[in-house]
Amino acid sequence: MTDPQIQFDDAAAYERRIGEWSKLAGAVFLDWLAPRTGLRWIDVGCGSGTFTELIIAKHAPAEVQGIDPSDAQLAFARARRGTPMAEFTKGDAMALPFQAARFNVATMALVIFFVPEPAKGVTEMVRVVAPGGEVAAYAWDFPGGGSTMYPILSELEAIGFPPVRPPRPEVSKIEALQKLWTDAGLVDVETRRIDVQRRFADFDDFWEASTQGSSVVPFLATMAPDDVVKLKTGVRARVKEDGAGGIISAAWANAVKGRVPG
Numbered sequence: 001m002t003d004p005q006i007q008f009d010d011a012a013a014y015e016r017r018i019g020e021w022s023k024l025a026g027a028v029f030l031d032w033l034a035p036r037t038g039l040r041w042i043d044v045g046c047g048s049g050t051f052t053e054l055i056i057a058k059h060a061p062a063e064v065q066g067i068d069p070s071d072a073q074l075a076f077a078r079a080r081r082g083t084p085m086a087e088f089t090k091g092d093a094m095a096l097p098f099q100a101a102r103f104n105v106a107t108m109a110l111v112i113f114f115v116p117e118p119a120k121g122v123t124e125m126v127r128v129v130a131p132g133g134e135v136a137a138y139a140w141d142f143p144g145g146g147s148t149m150y151p152i153l154s155e156l157e158a159i160g161f162p163p164v165r166p167p168r169p170e171v172s173k174i175e176a177l178q179k180l181w182t183d184a185g186l187v188d189v190e191t192r193r194i195d196v197q198r199r200f201a202d203f204d205d206f207w208e209a210s211t212q213g214s215s216v217v218p219f220l221a222t223m224a225p226d227d228v229v230k231l232k233t234g235v236r237a238r239v240k241e242d243g244a245g246g247i248i249s250a251a252w253a254n255a256v257k258g259r260v261p262g
Helices: 011-033 050-059 071-078 118-128 150-158 174-183 203-211 217-222 225-238
Strands: 040-044 063-068 087-090 103-109 129-140 187-200 247-259
Touching: 011 050, 011 103, 011 129, 011 187, 011 203, 011 247, 040 050, 040 118, 050 063, 050 103, 063 071, 071 087, 103 118, 118 129, 118 174, 129 174, 150 225, 174 187, 174 247, 187 203, 203 225, 203 247
Parallel strands: 040 063, 040 103, 063 087, 103 129
Antiparallel strands: 129 247, 187 247
């Protein structure tokens, strides 16, 4: 599904870092889709199963298939309390292992910027969705500063480290998503921005949750302890405190949906 160098094999760390964010944004996204119950879903790039679990809880699907390239993530997803009805399969977003028109809804949550050829991933979702069905996705707005990691990534760049981004950050722009969906032949294409925020108990809680198992770990490992302290000081200046020692972190994603003609 993604570049073989981009694998999220520490599923527990990924869940700690992204799981709550995924629930927050995913709930808004699903309310926007507003599908009826009893549909057949495919969750492309299901990861640890957070979004899959939301689909099941909110929309009572008849079937849910989760696809991901990481064995560790799939094992974590299968073990979730709310996903016993889902089936999780190792697979590639650009070559989905299902026949045409199998599903009513195909979703890609926080994934499209990791797909080497995003247009091919969208084409595959269209292929496996029946006429009249829906294809939808949302992704953190990396170019616009909407990433959950933005305060840390920005400070790293400010002190001279190279940018840390997913392979295709540009596809998270709302106009890029609109074009991908239109070019794939989808109709009734709509887009929106999803704003979310999350409270952390204190700065240490924010730091641990944001960096554990993340792409910045290799950079932190090369830094002297004093430089890490300076980095944290810079990051602290970029985040918002709530007056009670807590940290309020904001993020936003761009979302798109469209219908398969017919």
